[in-house]
Amino acid sequence: MTSQTLKTFLEENLQELKDNGLYNEIDEVQGPNGAKIQIDGRELINLSSNNYLGFATDEALIARANEATETYGVGAGAVRTINGTQTIHRELEEKIAEFKGTEAAIALQSGFNSNMAAIPAIVGKNDAILSDELNHASIIDGCRLSGAKIIRVKHQDMDDLRQKAKEATESGQYEKIMYITDGVFSMDGNVANLPGVIEVAEEFDLITYVDDAHGSGVMGKGAGTVKHFGLQDKIDLQMGTLSKAIGVVGGYVAGTQELVDWLKVRGRPFLFSTSLTPGACAACIEAIDQLMTSTERHDKLWENGRYLKKGLKELGFNIGKSETPITPCIIGEEKLTQQFSKRLNEEGVYAKSIVFPTVPRGTGRVRNMPTAAHTKDMLDEALAVYEKVGKELHIID
Numbered sequence: 001m002t003s004q005t006l007k008t009f010l011e012e013n014l015q016e017l018k019d020n021g022l023y024n025e026i027d028e029v030q031g032p033n034g035a036k037i038q039i040d041g042r043e044l045i046n047l048s049s050n051n052y053l054g055f056a057t058d059e060a061l062i063a064r065a066n067e068a069t070e071t072y073g074v075g076a077g078a079v080r081t082i083n084g085t086q087t088i089h090r091e092l093e094e095k096i097a098e099f100k101g102t103e104a105a106i107a108l109q110s111g112f113n114s115n116m117a118a119i120p121a122i123v124g125k126n127d128a129i130l131s132d133e134l135n136h137a138s139i140i141d142g143c144r145l146s147g148a149k150i151i152r153v154k155h156q157d158m159d160d161l162r163q164k165a166k167e168a169t170e171s172g173q174y175e176k177i178m179y180i181t182d183g184v185f186s187m188d189g190n191v192a193n194l195p196g197v198i199e200v201a202e203e204f205d206l207i208t209y210v211d212d213a214h215g216s217g218v219m220g221k222g223a224g225t226v227k228h229f230g231l232q233d234k235i236d237l238q239m240g241t242l243s244k245a246i247g248v249v250g251g252y253v254a255g256t257q258e259l260v261d262w263l264k265v266r267g268r269p270f271l272f273s274t275s276l277t278p279g280a281c282a283a284c285i286e287a288i289d290q291l292m293t294s295t296e297r298h299d300k301l302w303e304n305g306r307y308l309k310k311g312l313k314e315l316g317f318n319i320g321k322s323e324t325p326i327t328p329c330i331i332g333e334e335k336l337t338q339q340f341s342k343r344l345n346e347e348g349v350y351a352k353s354i355v356f357p358t359v360p361r362g363t364g365r366v367r368n369m370p371t372a373a374h375t376k377d378m379l380d381e382a383l384a385v386y387e388k389v390g391k392e393l394h395i396i397d
């Protein structure tokens with residue numbers, strides 16, 4: 001290393017994180033990320049992945065990815081606007097638009113990139129963003145990057161939204177005002193009140209932006225939270241990922257043709273970062289095709305979600321107020337939460353702890369993500385481990 005300054009900076013900061021128990025050791029999964037995973041040679045029931053519908057390991061998706069790789073190559077060879085737009089990219093975008101019920105869609109390399117592209121393309125320094133206080137990090141970063149005035153709105157509080165929309169409008173300081181929210185909040189599993197949002201948005205002519213990373217494939221019989229509320233014609237930007245329920249990688253924004261045309265000339269990650277691989281595009285098309293023709297996986301996901309929730313509740317755990325299959329087990333104190341997760345792991349269940357600063361202090365939780373790929377036997381086995389460890393740590397009686 002040439003720079004002594006960098007060396008000191010890294011050493012000091014890494015040590016500080018380690019001393020405070022904040023250094024995150026990354027687990028290595030030795031094989032596919034399915035309902036069961038192997039870590040350190042041990043097989044564990046996996047309740048921590050976003051592979052909600054089990055598509056990540058689906059044979060039809062793998063076959064489509066391989067086929068497209070043979071046809072188009074492993075890489076797109078350029079950014080979309082040079083010559084990295086292959087037929088498969090157009091086909092994916094048309095498929096997403098059909099799936100979302102919009103005129104058009106733009107596909108990007110990730111959900112994170114989609115927020116980085118779309119938010120600054122729509123609002124800038126003369127504008128304001130009203131942002132739910134529990135929005136995802138990629139929304140927060142996209143908002144910061146835009147240079148717009150960021151106004152935090154109390155979580156899901158429509159009165160606060162109306163009040164702040166009114167103040168921002170009456171101040172006359174902003175050319176445009178946008179409201180942005182997660183469709184499904186992944187820490188608690190609650191769903192955004194989009195009908196309430198639209199009421200306020202119509203009153204104050206707000207631009208509406210929904211990040212439906214956790215709602216797509218899960219809500220609205222698979223089509224997402226916006227479809228769940230029948231608001232496809234009202235929400236201006238429907239952003240989502242191809243990495244969670246769709247099981248692959250990538251992100252998108254769906255909306256009008258004009259919106260997509262604009263994002264294709266102003267979305268910087270679209271303009272300056274190489275396109276999605278052809279194999280990923282093809283696998284996503286296959287997943288969306290399956291989702292549009294059958295609700296089997298979606299129904300199984302919800303059935304498993306209900307089963308796990310009922311089981312944990314009957315054992316006496318606090319599972320919060322989730323409205324989706326996402327099932328938090330709220331433990332409270334941070335150290336106990338981490339210890340609980342560690343013991344679950346030792347007993348064969350992989351369920352990660354989530355503590356401050358990701359969630360408010362004192363609301364540490366182990367978050368469970370049941371998927372369509374879990375069997376009843378796996379969930380029963382997980383519940384037996386929860387009972388054993390919960391009693392051992394005096395979390396339940």
Ligand code: PMP
Pocket residue numbers: 110111112113136138139182186211213214241242243249250251
């Ligand atoms: N938005 C939300 C709400 C998310 O939870 C995530 C993923 N953690 C993203 C965006 C980013 O999506 P991706 O992983 O596809 O980059």
